[in-house]
Amino acid sequence: MVMGDYPVSGYKRSRIDPDMYGDAYGYGMPPPLPVFPCVKLRGLPFDVTDDDIRMFLGVEPIDVVLCKRDGRLTGEAFVVLSNPMHVEMALAKNRTYLGRRYIEIYRAKKTDYYRGVCAEVMEGGMSSRGYSRGADYDGGYGGSSYSRGGPASSSGLPLDAEGSTILKLRGLPFSVSDEDICNWFNDDTTLGISPVVKDNVLVVMENGRPSGVAFVEFPTPQEATTALTKNRQTMGTRYVEIFAANRSDLERYKARGGF
Numbered sequence: 399m400v401m402g403d404y405p406v407s408g409y410k411r412s413r414i415d416p417d418m419y420g421d422a423y424g425y426g427m428p429p430p431l432p433v434f435p436c437v438k439l440r441g442l443p444f445d446v447t448d449d450d451i452r453m454f455l456g457v458e459p460i461d462v463v464l465c466k467r468d469g470r471l472t473g474e475a476f477v478v479l480s481n482p483m484h485v486e487m488a489l490a491k492n493r494t495y496l497g498r499r500y501i502e503i504y505r506a507k508k509t510d511y512y513r514g515v516c517a518e519v520m521e522g523g524m525s526s527r528g529y530s531r532g533a534d535y536d537g538g539y540g541g542s543s544y545s546r547g548g549p550a551s552s553s554g555l556p557l558d559a560e561g562s563t564i565l566k567l568r569g570l571p572f573s574v575s576d577e578d579i580c581n582w583f584n585d586d587t588t589l590g591i592s593p594v595v596k597d598n599v600l601v602v603m604e605n606g607r608p609s610g611v612a613f614v615e616f617p618t619p620q621e622a623t624t625a626l627t628k629n630r631q632t633m634g635t636r637y638v639e640i641f642a643a644n645r646s647d648l649e650r651y652k653a654r655g656g657f
Contacts, residue, residue: 434508435479437488441501442473449568449611451475453604454496457484458569463514473499476506476514563622566643567612571636574608576601582633583614583625591621602651610636613648 439451448462457479465474479485485505492503567579576599583594594614602611616622622642629640 433482433485433505434511435482435485436506436508436511437477437479437485438504438506438510439475439477439501440473440504441499442471442475443497443499444471444473446471446473446475446496449602449609450496451477453609454501455488455491457487458610463511463518465514465517476511478511561619562642562644563616563619564643564645564648565614565616565622565625566641566647567614568610568639568641569637570601570608570610570612571634572608572610574601574610574612574633576612578633579612579614582638583628586628589624589627591624592617600648600651613643613651615648 442451442464446464448459448464451462452459455477459477460480461476461478463476465472465476477488479488489503489505491501494501570579576596579599579601580594580596583589583591594616598615600613602609602613614625616625626640626642628638631638
């Protein structure tokens with residue numbers, strides 16, 4: 399039996415064709431919630447750093463939480479990324495090697511990440527961390543803005559900058575040279591510091607190319623603190639972060655032959 403153009407019996411409902419109706423989520427159906435862009439890494443070296451993970455994944459993370467137990471790294475980490483495409487790029491690194499370590503990578507939920515943050519707070523890790531990228535992640539995946547850097551002085555600069563003559567730069571262009579870094583500081587006449595020279599700039603290399611990380615040594619702690627005011631300024635189209643570093647940080651990179 400047929401009623402109008404539709405059979406009453408034996409009718410099989412077909413899937414709504416978005417092209418036919420012009421809206422894939424029509425008829426009051428809400429679009430699916432976006433997935434929180436986070437992955438979990440397992441099997442990491444026990445001396446791994448945020449920069450090691452960034453270079454391994456090949457993408458710029460919004461935040462990295464290195465999991466610890468009793469003050470020691472466990473070989474696991476949570477990495478928050480800026481978009482789903484970067485998540486897929488990170489997942490493509492699953493079951494590959496970081497140095498001699500075989501790394502597994504999984505998708506992680508927002509609750510997993512927050513547990514990692516809470517555990518880090520309990521371990522006292524946030525007081526010494528340099529990551530502060532809340533401006534990059536505004537809760538577009540159902541979260542809220544955050545900034546997880548260390549405590550700041552009244553000037554807004556990290557407290558651990560006091561007494562340091564070495565600064566670490568992260569987020570540099572991948573074509574950067576030591577001369578580019580010198581010019582970046584020297585062309586800013588508002589700083590009022592001694593000219594930065596090439597001998598005091600060390601660009602960290604990865605597979606023969608700049609990794610986006612560099613160290614700069616200044617004559618005095620006061621000049622280094624002044625140079626820190628360029629934190630979060632741009633070099634070309636890249637947003638550059640600056641952190642206070644120490645001699646051991648510098649020597650660790652030198653030992654890897656990364657210059």
